[in-house]
Amino acid sequence: MNLNLPNILTILRLAAAPGVVLMFLYFARPYADWFALILFVLAAFTDFLDGYLARAWKQESKLGAMLDPIADKAMVIIALVVITGFSNMNPWILLPATLIIFREVFVSGLREFLGDTAGTLKVTNLAKWKTTAQMVAIAMLFASGAFEHYFGMQSRELSPEMVELAISGDGPDALGLWWKYQGMMVSWWGGIIMLWLAAVLTIVTGWDYFQKSRPYLRDTDT
Template identity: 70%
Template sequence: MTWNLPNILTILRLLAAPGLAVMFLYFQRPYADWFALLLFVSASLTDWVDGYLARAWKQETKIGAMLDPIADKAMVIIALMVIVGFSSMSPWLVLPATVILFREVFVSGLREYLGDTAGTLKVTNLAKWKTTTQMVAIAVLFLQGIFEHYLGLSLAGLDPQVVAETLAGGGADPNGLRWKATAMEWAERAGLWLLWLAAALTLVTGMDYLRKALPFLKEVR
């Protein structure tokens, strides 16, 4: 393996993927949410940086080309697992997450089956947009979890009627309930819209890969 900077960044991103789940094992919320968000955003940025450096410095390698999509898939799958695990299991979240997870596993299986001919399933520009949309959606959903947790902390011990009146816009709001609730609501909406968009792109690119692989899947009689 060539230990150049692009490959090192790819390996660091791959190692960061399980770190997202580990954050919630060793840290209390909301610190775990913050650490996971910072780790995910930092690792996601390396996805663009390592590719740019590899092309600019002419350091593209086979090992880098292999590990780069694996690192992306690991980041997305583990992040979605964590988000769904800490969610209320809303179908608006679970359904697009299921589509994304199924597609990633399916395409990985196709590549493994095709072996030497897997080069026919090269990453397309639309697939890159799909990955970018997934990562932005996940980052926003991590942020939504942070706002939700801070809102929950602010609600502790308050009278439900006072909370309802405050959220409705009446009276003073010393605990910042209104802005926290608004931020949580908008982050949730934006995150879900982006996740559904990512799921749609996931389906389109998955069908495109299947179409390209079909000639190699026909049995020779």
């Protein structure tokens, strides 16, 4: 195995996937949300960096080719499980997350079955956009969780009328509820839109891979 820098970055990204869960086990919210967001963004950046360095330095390897998609899928699936959990199984998140996880498992099974012919399922540009949409959505939803927790903690002792005046800008806002509420709503709806976009791209690319694999799934007459 060739442990060059691109491969080390890929291994670190793979290790960061369960690290997202550890943030919520060992830190209280909203710190856990921020730490998970930072860890996820750094790991997502290595997804671009390791591939770029491998091509630029001509250090592409079988180890990197094997680990890269595993690290991507582990990072996305584990993060989606965490987000689904702290959203209390919100259907706006649960449904697209289920579609994404189902597709990733399905395509991984196809690749395993195809074995040496799995090269027919090369990563397309649309699949790269799918991965980008997934990572942007997850990052925004982690940020939304942090804003929501801040907003909930600081508005707990206030009356509903005072909270309404603060977020509408018509009353005193010593706690900064207005910008916390805006951050919560923008990151929430932005994350939801990107997650549904990712789910659509996930299904489209999954169907494309299935169509490409169909010739290898036919039984031959004996």
